[in-house]
Amino acid sequence: METALTRLTGVRHPLVQTGMGWVAGPRLVSATANAGALGILASATMTLDQLRTAVREVKSRTDAPFGVNLRADATDARDRVRIMIEEGVRVASFALAPSPELITELKEAGIVVIPSVGARRHAEKVAAWGADAVIVQGGEGGGHTGEVATTVLLPQVVDAVDIPVVAAGGFFDGRGLVAALAYGATGIAMGTRFLLTSDSTVPDPVKARYLAATVKDITVTRAVDGLPHRMLRTDLVTALENAGRLRTLSQAIRHAAAFRELSGLTWRRLLHDARTTRHGKNLTWSQLLLAANTPMLLKSAMVDGRTDLGVMAAGQVTGVIDDLPSCAELVERVMKEADQVLRALPQADM
Numbered sequence: 001m002e003t004a005l006t007r008l009t010g011v012r013h014p015l016v017q018t019g020m021g022w023v024a025g026p027r028l029v030s031a032t033a034n035a036g037a038l039g040i041l042a043s044a045t046m047t048l049d050q051l052r053t054a055v056r057e058v059k060s061r062t063d064a065p066f067g068v069n070l071r072a073d074a075t076d077a078r079d080r081v082r083i084m085i086e087e088g089v090r091v092a093s094f095a096l097a098p099s100p101e102l103i104t105e106l107k108e109a110g111i112v113v114i115p116s117v118g119a120r121r122h123a124e125k126v127a128a129w130g131a132d133a134v135i136v137q138g139g140e141g142g143g144h145t146g147e148v149a150t151t152v153l154l155p156q157v158v159d160a161v162d163i164p165v166v167a168a169g170g171f172f173d174g175r176g177l178v179a180a181l182a183y184g185a186t187g188i189a190m191g192t193r194f195l196l197t198s199d200s201t202v203p204d205p206v207k208a209r210y211l212a213a214t215v216k217d218i219t220v221t222r223a224v225d226g227l228p229h230r231m232l233r234t235d236l237v238t239a240l241e242n243a244g245r246l247r248t249l250s251q252a253i254r255h256a257a258a259f260r261e262l263s264g265l266t267w268r269r270l271l272h273d274a275r276t277t278r279h280g281k282n283l284t285w286s287q288l289l290l291a292a293n294t295p296m297l298l299k300s301a302m303v304d305g306r307t308d309l310g311v312m313a314a315g316q317v318t319g320v321i322d323d324l325p326s327c328a329e330l331v332e333r334v335m336k337e338a339d340q341v342l343r344a345l346p347q348a349d350m
Helices: 002-009 026-034 048-061 078-085 100-106 120-126 148-160 174-183 203-213 235-240 244-261 266-276 285-302 316-320 326-343
Strands: 015-017 036-043 064-072 091-094 112-115 132-138 166-168 186-189 218-221 229-232
Touching: 002 229, 002 326, 026 036, 026 048, 026 064, 026 326, 036 091, 036 174, 036 316, 048 064, 064 078, 078 100, 091 148, 100 112, 112 120, 120 132, 132 148, 148 166, 148 174, 148 218, 174 326, 218 235, 218 316
Parallel strands: 015 036, 015 186, 036 064, 064 091, 091 112, 112 132, 132 166, 166 186
Antiparallel strands: 218 229
16 A cells, blocks of 8 residues: 555555554564564663664664654754664654754755654644654554544644644554545554564563453553653552652652663753653652653563553553554554455445
C-alpha cells in the first residue's frame, strides 16, 4: 500500500512503531523495519554513546529505513542530531516541537522530520517551520496524552496542514488503518500494539499484565509527574494518588537520584529536562522531581519487570489486545485486514 508516508520514508507499509522509552530498542525497531514498517528508536533514556551503539545495532540487523525519537528540548539535542547525521538515520521523530533551526539542520542532512503533536495549533506550527510530516496522537494514546479523541483531532489536523499526517491513539488493526486513511491520514502509528509483540523486550510477566487488562483497567492520572498520563491502573498508581506530599517528595527524590546515576546526568540537567517537560509551568519541588522521576518508574516495569514498583503506560487499545505476534506477523495481519476491509466496502453508484 503506497501512501505519502511510504514515499517520504521509504518503507513498504504505512505503519509506524512509536518511540517508547525503555521499549523501542534495537531489537523491536529492527524487527519492525524488517517487516516493512517504520520503527522508531527511543533515545531519551540513552546516553550519547548508548544512542550511537543502538543505532549501529539496528543497522547491523536491517537495511530498511528507521528513525530515532529524541527530545527537542534536551540540552544535548544537537549532539544527538549530529550522531543521527553521521550514522545515516532516515527519520527524526520528536515528542516536543523541534525548533526551526533544528528542523533545517536535519533536512539539510537529508533526514525526514516527523514531530508528534496533540493539538491542531502545534501541527500548524511545525508545518510552518518545515516539518516533513506530523504524527497526531489523540487522547486514546498511551503515556502523556491530551483530552481530544483521535476521531475529532485527526480531521482537524488533516484540514489544517498540507504535509502528510499520521494518525496515532487507538489503533491496533487493519480496520483502524482504513478508517485513518478515510479521514485523510497517510498511515497509522501504534505503540501499545508493538509493545505487545514477541519481538518486544518487555518482560513476559509485564506483557501478561497488559494482556489481562480490560478497557476499564486503563486510567489517566496526574499523580506520576503532574501531567495527564494514560497507564494501567495498578496498586502503585493508586498509592501515588493517595500519598501525602512528604511521602511523594521522598519517593521522587529517591527515583530521580537513581535515574541521574544511571543516565550520567547532572542534577541541573535532570531538573532542567523535568521543567521543560512541564512546559514552563510553576512547579513545586515535589512536582518537579516527579517529572524527573518518571523514567525510573517506567524502567522498573518495562526493563526490570517490577509491576509493583513501576508504571505501565498503556493506550486504551490494551483492553482489546489478546496476543503476542511477531512484528512480521502483526504487520502482515494489519495489511491483510486493511485489504479485506477495503474490498468489502460497498461501492457507491455514481
